[in-house]
Amino acid sequence: MGGMTQHAHPARHIRPEDHDLAVWSRAIAWILLAVILIALPFVVILAGDPPAARGFLRDFSLGLGFSALSLAGMQFALTGRIKPLLHPFGADIVVVFHRFLSWGLVALMLGHFAILYIWHQDDLGVLNPMHAEPHMTAGRVAMGCFVALVASSELRQRLGLDYLWWRRLHVALALLGFGAAIWHVLGAGHFTGRDGTRGLWLGATLAWLGLIAWTRLWRPWQQWRNPWRVVQNRDEGDGVRTLVLRPEGRPLTGWRPGQFAWLAVGTSPFALREHPFTISTAPDKGPELSISIKPLGDDSERLSKTPEGTIAYVDGPYGTFSIDREADSGGFVMIAGGVGITPLIANLHALQERRDPRPVILLYASKDWEEIAFREELRRIARDIDLRVIHVIQDPPEDDWPPQDHETREGMIDADLLADLLPDESRDWPHMLCGPAPMLEAVRKALRDKGVPLARIDSEIFEMV
Numbered sequence: 001m002g003g004m005t006q007h008a009h010p011a012r013h014i015r016p017e018d019h020d021l022a023v024w025s026r027a028i029a030w031i032l033l034a035v036i037l038i039a040l041p042f043v044v045i046l047a048g049d050p051p052a053a054r055g056f057l058r059d060f061s062l063g064l065g066f067s068a069l070s071l072a073g074m075q076f077a078l079t080g081r082i083k084p085l086l087h088p089f090g091a092d093i094v095v096v097f098h099r100f101l102s103w104g105l106v107a108l109m110l111g112h113f114a115i116l117y118i119w120h121q122d123d124l125g126v127l128n129p130m131h132a133e134p135h136m137t138a139g140r141v142a143m144g145c146f147v148a149l150v151a152s153s154e155l156r157q158r159l160g161l162d163y164l165w166w167r168r169l170h171v172a173l174a175l176l177g178f179g180a181a182i183w184h185v186l187g188a189g190h191f192t193g194r195d196g197t198r199g200l201w202l203g204a205t206l207a208w209l210g211l212i213a214w215t216r217l218w219r220p221w222q223q224w225r226n227p228w229r230v231v232q233n234r235d236e237g238d239g240v241r242t243l244v245l246r247p248e249g250r251p252l253t254g255w256r257p258g259q260f261a262w263l264a265v266g267t268s269p270f271a272l273r274e275h276p277f278t279i280s281t282a283p284d285k286g287p288e289l290s291i292s293i294k295p296l297g298d299d300s301e302r303l304s305k306t307p308e309g310t311i312a313y314v315d316g317p318y319g320t321f322s323i324d325r326e327a328d329s330g331g332f333v334m335i336a337g338g339v340g341i342t343p344l345i346a347n348l349h350a351l352q353e354r355r356d357p358r359p360v361i362l363l364y365a366s367k368d369w370e371e372i373a374f375r376e377e378l379r380r381i382a383r384d385i386d387l388r389v390i391h392v393i394q395d396p397p398e399d400d401w402p403p404q405d406h407e408t409r410e411g412m413i414d415a416d417l418l419a420d421l422l423p424d425e426s427r428d429w430p431h432m433l434c435g436p437a438p439m440l441e442a443v444r445k446a447l448r449d450k451g452v453p454l455a456r457i458d459s460e461i462f463e464m465v
């Protein structure tokens with residue numbers, strides 16, 4: 001641990017926009033903007049000269065339809081990987097917003113249809129698409145698309161739907177549904193016929209379409225112009241392979257340790273065939289990226305075998321699972337299961353490069369002692385910083401156990417183990433968790449029971465959908 005004093009205080013590495021106050025202000029500003037965008041159509045309708053009311057229920061139902069369309073447009077912003085929007089919340093929380101808003105959106109659309117179907121059949125006209133007006137059929141197509149979007153996402157794992165095919169279906173249904181909804185609104189012409197309101201709807205539509213074009217065309221094009229080359233593919237143990245990528249164009253900017261990027265190898269960046277992976281090294285080490293991949297499915301298997309020299313495309317950085325958001329913490333508790341070690345390794349690399357003096361306790365759960373990714377790497381890092389690593393092994397070997405030169409425990413990470421290993425003063429340190437979902441749930445509960453404040457528990461989730 002020599003030489004620590006020559007390094008600056010840890011807080012020096014925290015950027016102004018990562019301080020709590022800045023993060024909270026941005027989060028509130030985004031939420032206010034969302035509320036304004038949803039309310040805007042109603043304000044314009046009410047402020048203008050509304051057409052003669054034709055019954056509360058009918059107008060209410062139209063209101064539900066307009067709100068559904070606003071929410072649908074907003075979904076493109078939530079899934080468009082807009083960095084300033086993701087920054088205060090984190091990519092996983094935004095996915096959760098996206099999911100709940102989708103349920104709300106479908107409920108509003110069904111409510112819109114149901115009210116007209118029950119009380120204002122004359123407005124709906126005939127349902128048979130052969131005889132119905134096209135813009136009315138478009139409305140029903142939109143509703144069908146959005147119901148299918150939510151159902152296919154909620155049931156994806158149960159239906160065994162392959163992730164990539166689900167994603168393509170998702171994008172196609174979203175575009176078709178949104179386009180059909182716009183056609184329906186403009187075709188029906190309620191509250192859209194006069195110059196002001198028509199301009200508002202056209203403007204909003206163009207803004208959302210611009211956002212889609214930016215996400216699906218402009219950003220992939222930027223990736224295509226800035227390729228990366230795989231310069232190394234090495235074994236880390238436990239089947240994990242690390243790809244080292246060198247920038248052939250612009251390197252990543254503004255990257256924090258613990259963040260992730262979307263990686264596409266062997267396909268064009270336009271192909272939607274990309275996967276999120278943690279950058280398992282720290283920006284302090286230079287512009288090369290390391291991506292450590294555990295082959296758990298078809299694509300991760302393929303990616304882990306990428307030959308050196310191959311071109312790759314990277315979209316990032318994203319995510320908030322970083323020590324760079326922790327200016328004032330007295331230390332860190334890190335808890336990893338299996339390949340969930342990758343974001344923690346990245347953060348540890350940063351602490352190592354900076355010779356950060358703060359203590360770190362890492363509990364690392366693995367199945368076997370023989371196969372542990374980054375075992376030696378962790379030992380090297382522990383020579384440079386105040387890092388205590390405890391390997392928790394589910395099936396320890398019969399012979400030579402426990403090893404003399406490592407701290408180990410048998411079994412799983414549970415409340416007793418945490419009570420035994422974590423000192424009282426660590427309660428207010430950030431607890432950074434990454435691993436399989438059941439492990440995260442059990443550890444989170446045990447930490448809460450131990451009195452760790454919720455705000456001090458942060459987890460990275462590898463299965464977003």
Ligand SMILES: Cc1cc2nc3c(=O)[nH]c(=O)nc-3n(C[C@H](O)[C@H](O)[C@H](O)COP(=O)(O)OP(=O)(O)OC[C@H]3O[C@@H](n4cnc5c(N)ncnc54)[C@H](O)[C@@H]3O)c2cc1C
Pocket residue numbers: 162163164260274275276277278279292293294295296297298299300301319339342343461462463464465
């Ligand atoms: C923020 C984040 C960081 C990650 N970091 C790492 C890492 O450092 N190392 C590592 O080995 N794995 C990491 N993963 C997991 C990795 O993305 C998946 O293992 C990989 O995408 C699986 O793809 P597959 O085709 O091999 O498997 P499949 O069998 O097709 O998928 C297995 C599961 O992985 C998830 N998944 C698959 N594709 C995607 C995708 N494009 N986007 C989101 N989720 C997907 C789905 O939940 C799916 O059910 C990370 C995931 C996330 C969300």
